[in-house]
Amino acid sequence: MIIVLRHPRPLQLGLCAGRFELPVEDPRLQMHTLVTELRAHSLARIYSSPASRCRVLAVLLAEAFGLPLHIDGRLAELDFGEWEGRTWDDIVTQDQARYESWSQDWQQASPPGGENIADLERRVAAFVDTLPQEWVLLVTHAGPIRALKALLESLNWQAAMSEPIPYLVPMVI
Numbered sequence: 001m002i003i004v005l006r007h008p009r010p011l012q013l014g015l016c017a018g019r020f021e022l023p024v025e026d027p028r029l030q031m032h033t034l035v036t037e038l039r040a041h042s043l044a045r046i047y048s049s050p051a052s053r054c055r056v057l058a059v060l061l062a063e064a065f066g067l068p069l070h071i072d073g074r075l076a077e078l079d080f081g082e083w084e085g086r087t088w089d090d091i092v093t094q095d096q097a098r099y100e101s102w103s104q105d106w107q108q109a110s111p112p113g114g115e116n117i118a119d120l121e122r123r124v125a126a127f128v129d130t131l132p133q134e135w136v137l138l139v140t141h142a143g144p145i146r147a148l149k150a151l152l153e154s155l156n157w158q159a160a161m162s163e164p165i166p167y168l169v170p171m172v173i
Helices: 027-038 052-065 088-094 096-104 117-128 142-152 157-162
Strands: 002-006 043-048 069-071 135-140
Touching: 002 142, 027 052, 043 052, 052 069, 052 135, 088 096, 117 142, 135 142, 142 157
Parallel strands: 002 135, 043 069, 043 135
Antiparallel strands: none
8 A cells, every 4th residue: 555656867867866856857757657546546645756857747646636635754775974965976886895895795784974774674664564454655765675675575685686666667566
């Protein structure tokens, strides 16, 4: 009874953008397709990450369906701390030791000043525990979607990370 939708594609790829605000493609360009696809479900509510790349789309969808919109910080992307807003290439070259340490133990370690996968999974699990027993749409990021897959589809994180999470494609979880 959960449909997830990843935000529109960022205009600049290659950035570490967990909590970093970045511009995305105009979601209005896909509204007709999204509304048509989502009409197949009897949506009761829409929830969104507070990030503008999710929130703007969620507002448009809530208006299109006449549904209540709830902004919830537990749907935010993984917090990458000091790496936010930097390019991954820059992180790899300028912060090589910490990047290598994190990438070798990404399931347990945190980026400098950020959160780890367990933190993300805990807050997403706490969010899921509050959901009503009706069809809901979550407009969010790849990280929380993968956490939902780990929690609700019993995937381990290796499997969850190997599955692509496309932009603007509704998926039932």
